[in-house]
Amino acid sequence: MDWRYLFNTKKKAKKKIHSAQIIISVNMIIYLIIAAFELVLGNLTRSAALVADGKNNVTGILSALILLVGLFYSSKPRDEFHMEGHWQYEVLAVFLSGLLMVLIGINCMWVATLKTIFIFNHGTEKLNIIACYAAGISGSVLLVEAWINYHKGVTLADSALLSSAKDYLSDAVTSFVTLIAIGIALITGWYLIDTFSAILLGAYISINGGQIISQSAAKLSNGFNPGLKNKYLLSLKRLPSIEKVIYMHARYSGDNIILELAVGVDANLTIRQVEAIRKDIVAILTADETFLYCCIEFRPFKN
Structure with a gap:
């Protein structure tokens, strides 16, 4: 979804x-x-x-x-x-x-x-x-x-x-x-x-x-601080509801960050549960930085 x-x-x-x-x-x-x-x-x-x-x-x-x-x-x-x-x-x-x-x-x-x-x-x-x-x-x-x-x-x-x-x-x-x-x-x-x-x-x-x-x-030139990207990846991986961060692409528009993100989650989660995960992701990302927008994709993931 x-x-x-x-x-x-x-x-x-x-x-x-x-x-x-x-x-x-x-x-x-x-x-x-x-x-x-x-x-x-x-x-x-x-x-x-x-x-x-x-x-x-x-x-x-x-x-x-x-x-x-x-x-x-x-x-x-x-x-x-x-x-x-x-x-x-x-x-x-x-x-x-x-x-x-x-x-x-x-x-x-x-x-x-x-x-x-x-x-x-x-x-x-x-x-x-x-x-x-x-x-x-x-x-x-x-x-x-x-x-x-x-x-x-x-x-x-x-x-x-x-x-x-x-x-x-x-x-x-x-x-x-x-x-x-x-x-x-x-x-x-x-x-x-x-x-x-x-x-x-x-x-x-x-x-x-x-x-x-x-x-x-x-x-x-659409570059992004690798240290900041790694910080986001480590923070997201700590969320128990996220099985895997599949990909993350970030760039700047002025001082604002534009982020494309795909995460793997349990295929059996309900919409309400996925919405709760989305809120957790947003809370982590916006804690210290200003985002213009973020595209978050949830994919069913099996170990």
């Missing part, structure tokens, strides 16, 4: 997207203030690391804008061309924000390399301690924002917010490394530390962007 169970996640998903939109809008404003602050002071104090940090925060502005566009389109209702809705737009936005991070990181490395060559050939003007204060303030604000975004992202199970949290944490680390690099340069007078740290920061930004690309690309 075939059972198709549709999980009604529309209201919950819409509320989640609305909350994410508000948080990311605030993120964009904070990034705008910090980026302008660091870029202006970085140029005034001749600090390559602080300028690189400011450019990194510019990616935060653009990433927030991309995520907002993605969240807007993902909230659209389904139509004849998108029967499962437009949830993948959010994942696509996360992918693009990761790509942007990679490109900005490469740009930071290139500019810092050019400045390093210039210093070797012509020397440089002295740095200013104001650059240290700017990096410290920036890092502290970004670290608080990283925690807020991570906490909300876990609570709402939202990949856009978790991506934003990772971006914030990356930027906070970048700012603190900038603070240390400028401080060492001021104490030792070896200003190449400033440009070398800018190169390392560019590499760090690119690596974090690459990780975001990898995770979102897995969702876009």
Whole structure:
């Protein structure tokens, strides 16, 4: 007998997207203030690391804008061309924000390399301690924002917010490394530390962007976390009423899971008993994750 169970996640998903939109809008404003602050002071104090940090925060502005566009389109209702809705737009936005991070990181490395060559050939003007204060303030604000975004992202199970949290944490680390690099340069007078740290920061930004690309690309290509799949299989096998999990296929639509499942049960069970098993399966699957829908097939099974 075939059972198709549709999980009604529309209201919950819409509320989640609305909350994410508000948080990311605030993120964009904070990034705008910090980026302008660091870029202006970085140029005034001749600090390559602080300028690189400011450019990194510019990616935060653009990433927030991309995520907002993605969240807007993902909230659209389904139509004849998108029967499962437009949830993948959010994942696509996360992918693009990761790509942007990679490109900005490469740009930071290139500019810092050019400045390093210039210093070797012509020397440089002295740095200013104001650059240290700017990096410290920036890092502290970004670290608080990283925690807020991570906490909300876990609570709402939202990949856009978790991506934003990772971006914030990356930027906070970048700012603190900038603070240390400028401080060492001021104490030792070896200003190449400033440009070398800018190169390392560019590499760090690119690596974090690459990780975001990898995770979102897995969702876009219908990949699914094997660890999560094994967790479901182990949980279902513990149900005494299920003789065997015949097959399980899972994929993502945005942050929502779509699952196709076939289980073997006693051929002599009544409809009421099978319905009770279905409820047990639903309770296990929806305990920690958000499902768009699940197709559960019950097949008679004999040992």
